[in-house]
Amino acid sequence: MAARRHDPDRRQRIIDAAIDVARERGIDALSHRTVAAAADVPLGSTTYHFAGLDDLLVAALDQANNAWLDGLEQWERALPPDADLAAELAALIERTAAGDRQQVTLEYELYVAALRHERLRPLAAGCVDRLAGLLARRTPDRITAKALAALTDGLILQLLLTGRRADPAEVRELLGRLLR
């Protein structure tokens, strides 16, 4: 009720709120009403800025996805050129599975939602590709990069599901095998 007119960041705030809701309560919890409440805007505002709930979902996941990938990009760039990729990736896995649980959960939710939801597929596929491309800068070939990404995804999922903690040395050894 405060600033009515002239709130150009409104749309962006709605997207941010949608990401929060999805992170904390899952993609399924996304509704015009939950998002509107989280963004502290009236219900009509979300339906005004987005033609349908789908559009809001896509916009939110797209942004969350890119933020996540940007973070990984940064991580890769910060690595020294001669870094031990397997060791660094193992550390990243441990950190992710232990700390960023909600973030990575959302990531997997996006993947699986994309399996049924046409409009999310390019988003998820792009994510897979970009991640592989990122790793490929430090692998002998692209196939190896994709395998690293696949193994990483699978391992994190296992850790999240079983609640076990990763043994970095062990993970490093496994990743190392893929790198010859």
Add this chain to the structure above:
Amino acid sequence: MAARRHDPDRRQRIIDAAIDVARERGIDALSHRTVAAAADVPLGSTTYHFAGLDDLLVAALDQANNAWLDGLEQWERALPPDADLAAELAALIERTAAGDRQQVTLEYELYVAALRHERLRPLAAGCVDRLAGLLARRTPDRITAKALAALTDGLILQLLLTGRRADPAEVRELLGRLLR
């Protein structure tokens, strides 16, 4: 309306119908009404046999899961003792990603749902463990088996998302690296 009394398979038929619904339209589509319609029973019947929708969900996913794992168990047993595990697994991956799309999609949906849903977690965790145990019969150690499972999961997911086909030789080579 046909057989009213004395329909002891009723509960089982409801579970089967629930699996069908989940396979075809996703876990989200599971509701008392969709399941009742698919099983051709009145709405009251599903609420009678299951205390809540959660119970129906758990029962259905548990059964679907075990059927899937039983199939894998059978696959492993049918392999000759000196089989090339990497090659056989690569063939399985190709077959799964190409044909059993709905089945494996449901499997991933279960995994991800378990990340948020307490009651599904033991189910998913058990699935991971049983699969690893199964593979461990043919790997030098359990770690390697878990890694094979993780890489397999990740690769199938990549294939489903990108719509690309697997190159069995390539996959075989990757799995082979994990096996030394």
Add this chain to the structure above:
DNA sequence: CAACGTTGTGTACGCTTGTACTCATGCCCT
């Protein structure tokens, strides 16, 4: 400065959902 039109708000509608509850049915045991 007033009229207009873009932008934002509030509400209402039709639908689906999970679940509770009443009534009919027919097997089992005494």
Add this chain to the structure above:
DNA sequence: AGGGCATGAGTACAAGCGTACACAACGTTG
């Protein structure tokens, strides 16, 4: 053989959903 009761059927209800739409508010333009 008949009463008791576990089982099945049908309906009703409150809550939540997406969306449409009429109205309010304001920056902009003539």
